[in-house]
Amino acid sequence: MRKKSLLILLTVLALSAIMLISAATIYTLNFTTMTANVAPTGTVTVSVNAQNYTNGQSLTFDWVAVTTGQNTRSIIIYNNVNAPVTPSIATTNLPSGWILTLSDTSAISAYGTVTRSLVLTVPSNPTAGDYSWSATLNVSS
Secondary structure, eight states, X not given: OHHHHHHHHHHHHHHHHHHHHHHTOOOOOOOSOOOOOOOOOEEEEEEETTEEEETTOOOOOOOOSOOSEEEEEEEEEEEXXXXXXXXXXXXXXXXXXXXXXXXXXXXXXXXOEEEEEEEXXXXXXXXXXXXXXXXXXXXXO
């Protein structure tokens, strides 16, 4: 009986040891790729005729007298954002046949400053008079 009790005790101890060893196993995970994102922050300022405008401000831009063909006006874009930005221009109610473009729509580096031109192309033989339309300079990161 004593041998049987000793055998049971040894079996319990062996099983307990196996369970402890199993519990002590360390599992590891290897992160092969980790990513993080830093959101763009800052403002973009546009200077027109030495007057600065920031995000969302409206301005009146007078082309004064234009001629047939291309008419240009310089603007300075200050990118005070911690990421490159790309400018584009959109128009509303531009007279038929007229075209307004931005001379260069390539990206502006983070904290960069560039001079670009607004180019207004007026078709041949426009009717004399005053014209008005809206334009939005969009800058996206």
